[in-house]
Amino acid sequence: MAELTYDKKFTPSSVGAMLGFFGVHIAALGAFFTGVSTADIVVCVTLYWVRIFAIGAGYHRYFSHRSFKTGRVFQFILGFLAQSTAQSGLIWWASKHRDHHRYSDTPKDMHSPRQYGFWFSHMGWIWNNEAQEANYDNVQDLTRYPELVWLDNNRFLPAIILGIAVFVLFGWSGLWFGFFFSTVLVYHSTFTINSLSHVWGKQRYLTGDDSRNNPVLAVLTMGEGWHNNHHYFMSSTRQGFRWYEWDPTYYILKMLSWVGVVWDLKEPPRHVLAGERKLSSELKDRVAAQLAATFCADTLTDSVRARLTRSGVAVDEFKRNLAARIDRGRDAIQHFELPELPELPSVDEVRARAHKMFARSPSMDDIVLRARLMLSEAVSTRLATPA
Template sequence: MHLACFGALFVHFNWWLVLALALSYTVRMFGVTAGYHRYFSHRSYKLGRVPQFLLAFLAQTSAQKGVLWWASHHRDHHRHSDSEQDAHSPKQHGFWHSHVGWILSTAHTGYDGANIKDFSAFPELRFLSKHHWICPWLLGVFAFKMGQWMGVGGLAGLMWIFLLPTVLLWHGTFTINSLCHVWGSRRFETTDTSRNNAILAFLTLGEGWHNNHHAYQASCRQGLRWWEFDPTYYALRMLGWLRIVRDIRRYPKGFGQASSQA
């Protein structure tokens, strides 16, 4: 997939394709952050069954395996954060393993179904998770057809709407596992090495406030202060106004006021 990205040098280019790349990245990053992470892993808000399915489908277009696999492993991460049992701890396993090596390892192809029983109860989610390749494959077909419709050719559409933003999505997501445990500030003295990082928060729609999140993982909002950019939360608030999302969980009143910056 990474090598295929060099194909961008040999296909049609225009600035509309760059805009399409940015849109593809942003919408699917929302699927990862609002879906895989804040909903399926932490249940920080509630959805009806149809929007739940659509959010799982959107998240899986990121090609980061199935929704049950992702959420189960993430729950394990919080249960064992930065211990030997944490699959992607840079403290325990080194930076590159925590960034990408763990997801490529055959040791983590399965998942613990016991800690994802809540969402395993839905047959449509079991189907999606088992056949997780369907979602990115369909997006790839759509990207190819969009390229043809835009008049730039199917390969250019595939490259700029699917391949390039998918690789960027991977590394954007993976930086939270790796960089956000080695680079940044610590507002809270948690038992792990989590950090807050404004740059990564910008690139991942708010996920970079990782120390905040580890201090109180139940909150849908990860930016604790008004200036801590968290567009995933803002979008979920708007969906709440439309009554698509409900029961959004937040930090308790006064949370973090007595904490000190490190």
């Protein structure tokens, strides 16, 4: 197993992040002492939906994926509204999200329930020192705008301004319930895409990770819950690929395009919608490794070694011949065969398991062959170790 990138130990330097995060939750409880008016409920609901839109359209679809275009004024407005959620700076957010896609569900993905468990992927990363470090080299398209850099450097200022405005207009109850409670709701609705969307739902497309489509989360996040669609074709403005997949963030952006506020909205092409997009070699290797890991290489090796012993074949000589075949197999994987390894699962057996594990893909045959090659490499490596 690869070494994990993030430890989950509490450190004193993370106290500030922890106090800030839980402080927002505690502040929301102030509504029990002031009561909640109809106006407070309207403020809470309004701020929730406006800021959920800003997260999805701004932080995610625009700043992270550049899935549409707009002018500098509206991009600043999107950034300001998104940062009013107190979810750090827009450039930091985009950098971390691009890393999430690059390393999805690997040890370098701080949002992976597979690697770090549900609670760390949902919110534990907030007070993890390593997880807070961002690589700004992958967001140079954003750092060239001084106004966006200023926003990122003053990441909590928009939230403070909004909180003060709500207090002035609606008093303490408006602040506790309208601002703080809606902020808590936005927090956890957003975080479910990191956590629940990699655990709960269905996979339509093979993406090499655990991303899933979830209609419930799509409703809560204005369309962000179509997470498997998004991981399959991340540059699309539209994330609900089917007509029945609720994606109001896209609908609003589409209407804004009619009046020229945004433009060049990217749509998934037909071959993507049909699931006919071929995977990169790197991604095929990742999926093949997952498939190969479901077979016990130690058991296969023991069986091979036992057969060689019975037949009087030298293990070292066999291993050299096998290694030579593996080298040739890497160069022409579609022609790779191992007639001297009857213990290895057949192509049909590996393919049957792949169909149970993964969504369909035109790259599946290649993945199956790569998985068998990985299994043979694992056996070859283990043969060098005395029984």
